[in-house]
Amino acid sequence: MIPDVLLATGAALLQAGGMLAVAPLLKTLIKKMKARLQNRQGPPLWQGYYDLAKLLRKEPVRSETASWVFVAGPRVYFAAAVAATTLVPVLIAAAPLEAAGGILLLVGTLALGRFALATAALDTGSPFGGMGASRDMTIAALAEPALLLGLFASALAVGTMNLGALVRTLLEQEPAWHPSDFLAFAGLFIIVIAETGRIPVDNPATHLELTMIHEAMVLEYSGPDLALVEWASAVKELLYLTLLANLFMPIGIALRAEPVALAIALVAWAGKVFLLAVAVTVVESTNAKLRLFRVPELVSVSLGLAFLALAIRFL
């Protein structure tokens, strides 16, 4: 028998590796679908990998005034994103490292990554970095409680904060929808758009100083540092979509690690993430970017919806 620790570590490595491998594809897929909606050809689906490979080959250029915080930022951000992938059930109804913690640890890990990147952006003293960091934090201050509340709402339905156990219980019990689920889903969907820097909140495709948030924060990075940030952002996006798909549509997730069940789970997961990616693309293509001062209003809608999702359970 293989000890549990080794098994969990192996599963965690496999899952993190898989997510890292797929994430650039998702990013390019959304870009491609967006281009198609605008009657453009769009990049080839492998473009995300080409970009990363190109950036990783280059030499990093760092400002003379940058300290170790600037160097550590992308690394911590990347590590946090990778660590977070091991806390979420993807194909099997169990997270590899679920013994370590549930919802709170997941949100905390992601917050650590964001903190590292924001401090690193402040480090060089460039106005763009500081501006981006302050904007990112303004949104995060509202988005994070909304994320927590939305996840709590689904945890409350099942009675556990552990994501693996949560999905297991969801799979075993009869599917009965409650308004709370849909409210939480709507709230979390807005959060996903805000956190991944998609259009009503931030525009991932431009470097316009008046509007950019995430791009302003990472403007100083180049070469492998930039590659780490981009890759981690892609992983985070995939992670959020997986979380949404598996918490609210837990169909097809394998209960045990059997080849057939895993194959079905893989197809189901890919399908669900694809559907959500289509939804993100449509939202991005049909909405105009909000003014920066309007963004907190949108995020506070999601905070309200998440709170309501929690409150309705008691009414």
Add this chain to the structure above:
Amino acid sequence: MTSNILILCATGMLVSAYLMVGQKALLTTIRLYGAQSLLLGIVATTIALAEGRHELFVTAALTVTLKAALIPWFLLRTVDRIGIHREIEPALNVPASLLVCLGLTVVGYRVSTGFLEGARGVGHHLIGVALSLLLIGLFLMVTRKKAITQILALLTVENAVFLVAIGVTEGMPFIVELGISFDVILAVLVLGILVQRIVGRFESMDISRLSKLKG
């Protein structure tokens, strides 16, 4: 399955109302109203299929053609013609409005448990959502200053009444339903013209200017 779809659509209507409260672009608000009406149409169709109440198909068809297509199209055209696209600062700012709406939803849900029908199950959620929508609609009417938003708030209230009528009661007599539908479309037409007149005279849709004296 039926109850799942009903709950999904009813909650969707509530979410659309919250999004209406949460942003100020008129075009988005009109589209949200269209989506809300479409969801109401799905509710009617679902109940018609599940309970074999064929007269509800007519209600669904009327709802979708009038409220999800015709009225949004007319309002979009009106907005296009007068060239005003944004809500001005409402009487209460957005976060505060959202807080009030949260309170209103809690009240609506709490009150819905008092109904015999609403004590449990789907009826509880349908009445709860409908009462919340009604209160949010009234609240929007009071706090927003643009005539178009006020029309949309009125229509939201009307959607809420329909949701209860379709979902919980045996349904309204057909002639009443037809009457209400034509009333609504007439009201929207008249209000649309009124909006254009207001804009023509005051060069703004701000109805608080109507109470100012003109010399």
